[in-house]
Amino acid sequence: MNVYNVYFQSGTAEMRARDQVEPGTRRIPEWTRDQEDSRVDQGPGERERRILILPQGKEVVGSEGGDFKEAARMGADVGSFAEDTRDKLNAESVWMCMIARFPWVSVGDLGRHLPLITWGLPILTVLVCVLTASLLSWLVAKSIIVGAKDRYGCKLRLAPGPAPWPIVGSLLQLQRHPHRGLAKMAEQYGELMTVHMGATPTLVVSSPAAAKEVLLTQGTTFASRPLPPTADAWSYGGRDLGFAPYGPLWRKQRKIATVQLLSPRRMAQVDAIRRKLTNFLEEELLRKGQGGAHKQEGRNMGAKEEVQEGNDLSPAAPPLPTEKTSSVPELNPSAAVHGGATANVEMSHNHRQVAERRICHPAGNERGPSGSAGTMDGLQPVHLRENLFHFALDTLTYVIFGSPVSPAMQHHMAKAIATSGCSTSTMRMPTRAQEPEDGLEDDATRRMSKETSLQTTKGGDDIDEDQMAKRFYDVVLATTKAVGMAQVPDFVPSMRLFYRGYLQYVRGVSNKFRALTLELIEKRRKFQRNVAGDSGSSCTKLDHHQAALRAAGLINPDAMVDVVFNNLSPPGTSTPKNLAASTMKEDDVAYGETEACLLLMDLVSGGTDTTTSTTVFLLMELLRHPEKMALLKAELDEAIGKHEVPSQNDLENLPYLNAVLYETLRLHSIAPTLIPHQAMKDAVVFGYDVPVGTSVIVNAWAIMHDPKVWLEPWEFRPERFIRDGLLADDMHPDGKNFEFLPFGSGRRMCPGIRLALTTVRFVVSRLLQRFDVMLPHGIKPEDLDLSEQDGLVLFPENPVPVIFRPRSMG
Numbered sequence: 001m002n003v004y005n006v007y008f009q010s011g012t013a014e015m016r017a018r019d020q021v022e023p024g025t026r027r028i029p030e031w032t033r034d035q036e037d038s039r040v041d042q043g044p045g046e047r048e049r050r051i052l053i054l055p056q057g058k059e060v061v062g063s064e065g066g067d068f069k070e071a072a073r074m075g076a077d078v079g080s081f082a083e084d085t086r087d088k089l090n091a092e093s094v095w096m097c098m099i100a101r102f103p104w105v106s107v108g109d110l111g112r113h114l115p116l117i118t119w120g121l122p123i124l125t126v127l128v129c130v131l132t133a134s135l136l137s138w139l140v141a142k143s144i145i146v147g148a149k150d151r152y153g154c155k156l157r158l159a160p161g162p163a164p165w166p167i168v169g170s171l172l173q174l175q176r177h178p179h180r181g182l183a184k185m186a187e188q189y190g191e192l193m194t195v196h197m198g199a200t201p202t203l204v205v206s207s208p209a210a211a212k213e214v215l216l217t218q219g220t221t222f223a224s225r226p227l228p229p230t231a232d233a234w235s236y237g238g239r240d241l242g243f244a245p246y247g248p249l250w251r252k253q254r255k256i257a258t259v260q261l262l263s264p265r266r267m268a269q270v271d272a273i274r275r276k277l278t279n280f281l282e283e284e285l286l287r288k289g290q291g292g293a294h295k296q297e298g299r300n301m302g303a304k305e306e307v308q309e310g311n312d313l314s315p316a317a318p319p320l321p322t323e324k325t326s327s328v329p330e331l332n333p334s335a336a337v338h339g340g341a342t343a344n345v346e347m348s349h350n351h352r353q354v355a356e357r358r359i360c361h362p363a364g365n366e367r368g369p370s371g372s373a374g375t376m377d378g379l380q381p382v383h384l385r386e387n388l389f390h391f392a393l394d395t396l397t398y399v400i401f402g403s404p405v406s407p408a409m410q411h412h413m414a415k416a417i418a419t420s421g422c423s424t425s426t427m428r429m430p431t432r433a434q435e436p437e438d439g440l441e442d443d444a445t446r447r448m449s450k451e452t453s454l455q456t457t458k459g460g461d462d463i464d465e466d467q468m469a470k471r472f473y474d475v476v477l478a479t480t481k482a483v484g485m486a487q488v489p490d491f492v493p494s495m496r497l498f499y500r501g502y503l504q505y506v507r508g509v510s511n512k513f514r515a516l517t518l519e520l521i522e523k524r525r526k527f528q529r530n531v532a533g534d535s536g537s538s539c540t541k542l543d544h545h546q547a548a549l550r551a552a553g554l555i556n557p558d559a560m561v562d563v564v565f566n567n568l569s570p571p572g573t574s575t576p577k578n579l580a581a582s583t584m585k586e587d588d589v590a591y592g593e594t595e596a597c598l599l600l601m602d603l604v605s606g607g608t609d610t611t612t613s614t615t616v617f618l619l620m621e622l623l624r625h626p627e628k629m630a631l632l633k634a635e636l637d638e639a640i641g642k643h644e645v646p647s648q649n650d651l652e653n654l655p656y657l658n659a660v661l662y663e664t665l666r667l668h669s670i671a672p673t674l675i676p677h678q679a680m681k682d683a684v685v686f687g688y689d690v691p692v693g694t695s696v697i698v699n700a701w702a703i704m705h706d707p708k709v710w711l712e713p714w715e716f717r718p719e720r721f722i723r724d725g726l727l728a729d730d731m732h733p734d735g736k737n738f739e740f741l742p743f744g745s746g747r748r749m750c751p752g753i754r755l756a757l758t759t760v761r762f763v764v765s766r767l768l769q770r771f772d773v774m775l776p777h778g779i780k781p782e783d784l785d786l787s788e789q790d791g792l793v794l795f796p797e798n799p800v801p802v803i804f805r806p807r808s809m810g
């Protein structure tokens with residue numbers, strides 16, 4: 001490679017550079033006055049544009065790009081020049097002088113670069129130290145692993161695995177999707193492998209028998225979770241449910257979640273609200289499909305007017321569902337608008353017709369996702385993710401916080417408010433929500449409260465209600481990305497120092513989430529104060545919004561948050577330092593606002609994107625396999641009909657619907673490696689030693705795609721779950737069949753399984769009852785790409801917007 005002397009010159013230094021080139025290098029005759037002038041004209045901000053390069057025996061003068069061309073013309077090896085030096089040259093810094101063989105820096109340059117030198121050298125030094133430390137720790141780890149001994153000095157027998165690289169371990173072999181990379185490795189190393197995730201040795205489990213051993217047979221030993229820095233930052237040191245170490249706090253969180261959210265009583269609540277919410281979902285899909293909002297939004301339209309508009313411009317609407325199987329009356333959207341308190345009363349025949357036609361009211365201002373491209377029968381394709389997310393979010397916020405929050409809801413409530421005569425355009429909310437009320441004075445609570453209150457009160461106390469769902473959507477997606485996509489310090493702890501910014505960002509996401517949670521709690525308290533009659537004579541948007549929600553039956557009198565926040569620990573209750581090792585009873589452990597908020601955040605994030613993603617994958621698989629879509633529709637039509645609202649019981653007993661759902665969960669497991677577990681004590685699994693603290697990954701994806709377990713595992717074949725015309729009863733995802741583990745198994749198994757299954761079943765069946773779900777014009781089933789995006793919850797990377805055509809139009 002050619003050797004170049006590189007000089008940076010600027011301002012007055014330029015002249016000196018010409019005069020003071022080292023002996024032995026030639027001066028530059030072609031350096032002209034003109035060049036100097038134009039250089040000077042560039043002004044103080046444009047420094048060091050010009051460089052002087054002196055290859056062996058040759059001279060090149062010019063500025064940036066020109067230098068390289070010139071170098072090439074003079075026979076320099078531009079390829080290696082470009083690769084090795086060009087980027088560094090462009091870095092335009094004193095470092096360049098250090099990289100060059102004969103650095104020369106003028107005194108003026110030194111002065112200018114002094115800050116860089118002051119900061120740069122220590123950073124370089126720290127970097128070198130960190131790399132050395134990482135290398136040493138890796139060597140130590142390796143020697144421990146290779147020659148690992150137990151506490152009695154006997155050599156440990158660890159599961160086999162690929163030889164790790166320094167610092168990164170086997171991370172580079174994992175490709176973009178670790179579950180796929182690990183599955184490939186397992187073909188070579190077997191059902192139990194030791195894989196180094198950076199510096200962390202991890203036991204990877206890839207067979208049903210081994211999964212049963214760690215999740216069930218030795219379930220207590222492996223019930224804890226590792227806490228990498230990102231999860232630590234999000235969960236305030238593992239104080240939520242998902243990341244808490246196995247111990248009293250986890251038991252407490254789990255108990256509250258199970259009793260308060262997922263008990264049969266709550267599930268009945270969920271069932272009831274879902275029936276109402278699907279009406280909003282259907283209406284929203286139609287509204288968007290038809291190109292936007294209703295023209296008459298916010299006006300108290302006369303029935304006649306609406307009927308005429310509907311007749312002229314709309315395709316025939318599907319009739320609203322009847323209530324044959326439901327004990328809960330359907331929401332009549334227009335009743336909320338017109339009648340307020342009578343919203344839940346069964347619709348009159350006229351009203352029903354009006355509402356039916358309003359649903360199909362055609363285009364307004366809002367455009368669908370792709371303008372007119374891909375439209376079919378005048379309907380535009382609609383994005384699934386956001387709408388389904390709102391449905392799942394509304395269900396959860398109703399049960400947890402007492403009322404739904406989605407834009408569809410806002411749309412209806414805005415109309416109700418407009419008819420109520422209140423002119424207040426903003427709602428005023430007290431900012432007290434951000435102050436911890438439980439009196440707990442621990443550091444994390446104080447810090448969390450301070451950070452959160454800064455964020456929520458920044459814009460004053462006017463809260464934009466319409467943005468609530470959008471903020472939830474953003475913060476849930478940010479959570480699954482921040483916590484789900486492992487970062488370098490999660491694997492190489494010594495790099496944590498360099499990721500402080502990122503970890504602060506993760507903490508920020510958690511704080512934002514908490515702020516939203518507290519807003520909803522405050523809203524709830526305000527509602528309760530109003531109900532108790534101490535709201536005075538206020539006429540705020542919130543008051544009217546709540547009145548409209550109450551009239552529509554959308555305020556939950558028995559929300560989970562009431563129970564959780566009324567039972568926080570009294571001040572002074574202590575939390576053991578080491579939660580995993582503690583023998584404390586769960587009822588004695590400190591449970592404050594921080595823990596309560598984190599639990600609610602877990603439930604909202606765990607319960608929204610997961611069901612949304614599963615539903616989107618399911619519908620896309622049906623679109624890819626129209627013959628299976630037809631079979632499912634036939635089953636629904638026969639068992640339930642096109643209009644009746646199905647009960648949970650109906651849906652649980654439909655073999656093909658459940659088979660389609662299970663096959664989706666198998667083929668597109670959205671949490672493919674579950675959430676990592678951790679050994680709480682030394683253990684032996686199938687003859688291999690597993691030292692305490694080892695992380696354990698169960699690669700459920702590998703098991704559910706293993707050709708030894710599943711025939712043609714890459715095919716979407718719901719029929720594999722059906723035996724003799726019925727759903728095979730040993731093929732349920734309830735954690736008992738270790739060949740099929742979409743929700744995990746054992747102590748840390750997903751507590752939301754029932755909620756998730758009922759939600760997806762219900763939404764899918766209602767959508768297929770009411771609509772022909774179709775691909776936009778020009779997209780063929782075989783064009784669909786169902787590959788996965790990264791994140792804690794996998795999502796289709798290229799979801800297509802979909803046409804929802806009312807079935808009566810077909």
Ligand code: HEM
Binds near residue numbers: 611
């Ligand atoms: C299709 C939907 C869903 C899937 C596929 C799913 C899957 C999973 C999986 C695989 C785990 C980890 C199990 C383990 O580590 O062994 C998990 C944990 C969890 N899930 Fe779900 N989940 C879904 C829906 C839900 C819902 C609806 C909620 C709550 C409303 C929820 C809340 C949680 C929580 C809190 C945990 C942590 C449990 C613990 O660590 O003790 N999930 N889920």
